Amino acid sequence: MLHQTKGIVLRSIKYSDTSLIVTIYTELFGIQSYMVNGVRTDRKSSSKANIYQPTTLLDLIVYHQPNKNLQRIKEAKLLHLYQTLNFSMVKNSIAIFISELISKSISEQETNADLYHFFEETFLYIDQEDEKLLGNYPLFFTIQMCHQLGFGFQPNEEIENPIFDLVNGQFIDLEKIKHINYLDNRKANWLLLLNQFAYTDVQNISLNQTQRKEILNDLLHYLKIHIPAMPPIISIEILHEILH
Numbered sequence: 001m002l003h004q005t006k007g008i009v010l011r012s013i014k015y016s017d018t019s020l021i022v023t024i025y026t027e028l029f030g031i032q033s034y035m036v037n038g039v040r041t042d043r044k045s046s047s048k049a050n051i052y053q054p055t056t057l058l059d060l061i062v063y064h065q066p067n068k069n070l071q072r073i074k075e076a077k078l079l080h081l082y083q084t085l086n087f088s089m090v091k092n093s094i095a096i097f098i099s100e101l102i103s104k105s106i107s108e109q110e111t112n113a114d115l116y117h118f119f120e121e122t123f124l125y126i127d128q129e130d131e132k133l134l135g136n137y138p139l140f141f142t143i144q145m146c147h148q149l150g151f152g153f154q155p156n157e158e159i160e161n162p163i164f165d166l167v168n169g170q171f172i173d174l175e176k177i178k179h180i181n182y183l184d185n186r187k188a189n190w191l192l193l194l195n196q197f198a199y200t201d202v203q204n205i206s207l208n209q210t211q212r213k214e215i216l217n218d219l220l221h222y223l224k225i226h227i228p229a230m231p232p233i234i235s236i237e238i239l240h241e242i243l244h
Helices: 043-052 089-105 113-128 137-148 185-196 209-226 236-242
Strands: 002-015 019-026 030-036 057-063 071-078 163-165 170-172
Touching: 002 030, 002 043, 002 089, 002 113, 019 043, 019 057, 019 089, 019 113, 043 071, 057 113, 089 113, 089 137, 089 236, 113 137, 137 185, 137 209, 163 185, 185 209, 209 236
Parallel strands: 030 071
Antiparallel strands: 002 019, 002 057, 019 030, 057 071, 163 170
16 A cells, blocks of 8 residues: 655665665654665666665655565655755764664654654754754754653752662662662763753753763663663764764
């Protein structure tokens, strides 16, 4: 059966000499994999393959069969032409990190239109915002992903100098921790600060490159604890080099 849906390309892998297998987060069906045939045979068809680059926003007509691992695309066209994202090393690195994080942390093939819209708005915001104001944005997005995936955390106003329990996702007193997977008070306060800001204001938090690297690594460790099967995020190394 044919369906029209919007989608965000997360990953594109060459398959045979002419085809691609593309992972797309769709508005109607959540995360899906699609076989795209005949897009790498010559110069003309290769240009069609360009729309399946990660982070691209697409308007799709797809064949969909429930419980099938590999679907097919009938038609695909650009939903939005980025103005700056593909031409800025900073923006592109952030967007690639986010697309990889989505593809490796979500496996459910189910409808979640709100989550799709959150992702779409994320890439549009990166495209439109000044790259100088995006240094803290990967931290903000990763925290929001934790909330979206059910691993969000809220402050405990009764605790004066909290640490953050990575296993239970709670801010607690140091003497109550029973394991080594926690963030000290300094890092816990960073999380509290980042968690209370909106995406338009998060750039006002003063963090240097080392602090950003620490926080982002800790957040990914937090996700890994709660999603044990999540593979390593490869693009983070480039992101750490880019974000000063």
